[in-house]
Amino acid sequence: MRESRPEVAGARAPPSARARSARGLARSLPAINLHITGTAMVATEAEFDIAKDKLKTLTKDPGNEVKLKIYALFKQATQGPCSSPKPSMLDFVNKAKWEAWNSLGKATTEEARQMYVDLIEELVSADAPPQRKATATKDGTSSFQTLDVTTENNITTITLNRPDRKNAISILMYNEIMQALEQAAKDDSTLTVMTGNGDYYCSGNDLSNFTNIAPENMEQLAKDSAARLRKYVSCYIDFPKPLIGVINGPAIGVAVTVLGLFDVVYATDKANFQTPFSQLGQSPEGCSSYTFPKIMGTTKANEILLFNKKFTAAQACELGLVTEVFPDATFQKEVWNKLHAYAKLPKNSLIYSKQLIRGVDKETLHVVNAQECDRLEERWLSVDCINAIMSFFEKRSKL
Known part of the structure; x- marks a missing residue:
């Protein structure tokens, strides 16, 4: 924080x-x-x-x-x-x-x-x-502890690299993803790809971010967390190049909600998705309160955002959140064949086309992002959210 x-x-x-x-x-x-x-x-x-x-x-x-x-x-x-x-x-x-x-x-x-x-x-x-030393990009411009970032064949790949924690997003990972996106926006690559290392794409927020906090520091923690989240989501809203999600496994929470800000999303058939906000006494983020109803329709979005519905990769594709689903056995080969072909397209043409597509909604997305983060700041200090998170850890400790 x-x-x-x-x-x-x-x-x-x-x-x-x-x-x-x-x-x-x-x-x-x-x-x-x-x-x-x-x-x-x-x-x-x-x-x-x-x-x-x-x-x-x-x-x-x-x-x-x-x-x-x-x-x-x-x-x-x-x-x-x-x-x-x-x-x-x-x-x-x-x-x-x-x-x-x-x-x-x-x-x-x-x-x-x-x-x-x-x-x-x-x-x-x-x-x-x-084993804790940072990994470095091939061009040596930066190093990361929670990510593996490489640039090859006109593609910058950002790999979430905490497989032992199901790629849960720690405070450090939030900051490193923002740094990696900032660098990818300026490098010479044509595409930027985000994927995960291990069985999970991302299990959402590392809830240990919210533990061991003195009561007198809770208000400041909520304020800082909301500011960080707003900045984090803004990186996706403002990202200038085609941003492609390669979802290699289950995705939860903020890892799902920001997918509405990606340009293309490919998933293995072993992936599934869930946004358990109300279950944890929280509310939507990642602009999902705007993008999900727009992508999949209001009633379908409500079932996911309000009632914690877990859905498969095939269902996500039917809803429009995922572009295409591939058999797990051939997932990496088929997806990367596509990506290598896309990376040969004229870079500026892709950037300008994305500006036209995203430009209509960009201002709205920033407003929605701010509203969602303000609401979450209030939620994190609420009794029902605190009790829900405590209950989550109690159940996990009994497993």
Whole structure:
């Protein structure tokens, strides 16, 4: 969720230790700043958000000096140069933090953001066991922990890569999908394909996103989650190239609702679909409250969105949500034969054609997205939603 202010651990450490940490930061940061300025690297906001989430995955304490660096870079990246008054000499903790922040001088928010991202990447790389290391795109432009992203034969493929969790969407995965879509929109590929690794396409939201949250933080969690979801769905609404879903297995929740924003959806006959919103005390998202009735008719959409109907790939094809269904044994071969043929079409022709098709509804889709996220923010704080999620975890624990 939203990044909390990184605190300096070890509040009872001697003042001299804190002073040494602050001085060490002041000596080391200018060198980093010169490196960033010289290479003109600027991290995007999406990359900054990903770095914030990666920070939470660290299993080893990086030490007070590094924590001071993280704190200072975070403050500079989000608020700009230090402008607060210097704490008193006896306020050792806040004085060390102030000195660390102030030592960054007039470094821009963009430079601080890049330094923050670089520092977190370095810490994560040193901390992560071999099986947790990120996979990289073939052109080496970015790396991901929850996705496998490749570009080949004019096709960028984004593969959801948490098979052990049925590709459930964690906070980190949300941010990485947004980053991958942002990159795919700008690369030289003609098509973008989204699929899943393993037996599932995607099991929807990782509900552990909503666990272990202190009651006093629930309101902020709901607000941040709604903002993230709105940004996430907007990536699909605004995506300029043909976006094709290759649904390799069951799909649940938001993985289903955003399919109405894809241009073509192919599915194996082993796939099935469900949007269990009311079952979890929630409401539709992904613009499905608009796209589903438009695609499949109001009464069919109501059965799915209101009453949690689970439907097969063949039924999804009949309803218009899925373009074509293939036997599982030949699914990958048949689909990729089609995709390779599509990828040879003129890129700009496809982009301009999509603009004409999507342009009529684009403004409406953004309005619907905002309304759905506002409603979900309210739902996540409601008693029936909280009770439903608790009941879900209780049932799962008994299995």
